[in-house]
Amino acid sequence: METQELLGFMGGLITTGGFVPQVWRLFKLKSAVEISLFFTVFFVIGISFWLVYGIVAGLPSVILWNSITLILGMSMLYAKVKYGGPIHDK
């Protein structure tokens, strides 16, 4: 694997991997008051743009990891809506 793709693969693996314990934690604590609703919404939208960017640019690491991160991002958004406390509390 080329250095460039290895760096992207590692970056994606570690960053995306880090979201798993974060999502797990929200569902374990059944609490997401500290999580910003703006963050979760922007994150899902932003990651979608990165995914299309990866497809257009033909970058395997960007495609792979942003697909998985998108799912984790949507789980965080779900946790925020379900456990985030009063909805006006952004």
Next chain:
Amino acid sequence: METQELLGFMGGLITTGGFVPQVWRLFKLKSAVEISLFFTVFFVIGISFWLVYGIVAGLPSVILWNSITLILGMSMLYAKVKYGGPIHDK
């Protein structure tokens, strides 16, 4: 600006932008118990890899936004250490 770079620019702007209210919220609430320590540590490491990936691959959007996200990631890590509750509580 090429479509590819525009997508990357938008992806970075929205994703990174979303972190600002998240970091702000942790410092406002002075609480980061829901934030996973694994997430913040992995995030900082992972984003560093993405930054080097962007430099090696010569991708302006990846370089720009991962530099800013790295700073925001380190602020989240600081907030977790400062307000995250008992350190063993990952």
